[in-house]
Amino acid sequence: MLFAIICKDKPGGLQTRLDTRPDHVAYLNGLNEEGKLKFAGPFLDAEGKPCGSLVMIEADDHDAAQALADADPYARAGLFASVEIHPWNWVFNNPGKA
Secondary structure (H helix, E strand, O other), rough: EEEEEEEEEOOOOOHHHHHHHHHHHHHHHHHHHOEEEEEEEEEEEOOOEEEEEEEEEEOOOOOHHHHHHHHHHHHOOOOOOEEEEEOOOOOOOOOOOO
């Protein structure tokens, strides 16, 4: 099942994001190698600076998705003001479906 992890950064969190980015990227690369990462990227503010994240993963259930979200170095560094996890149905332009 696919899950959308929607994260909003705490105000003033840009430096934490920048400092933690190499570990975050390594974590996502690991999820990609395991076949769990579908796509990911930052939300941008009006100035074009990152202010949150959207990470789409494949997991067995909500608890497994929560565990992956909790293990993200950004989450462990306390970057996020909020994290939402929602099951998601990829209907349009899904490369896995004809």
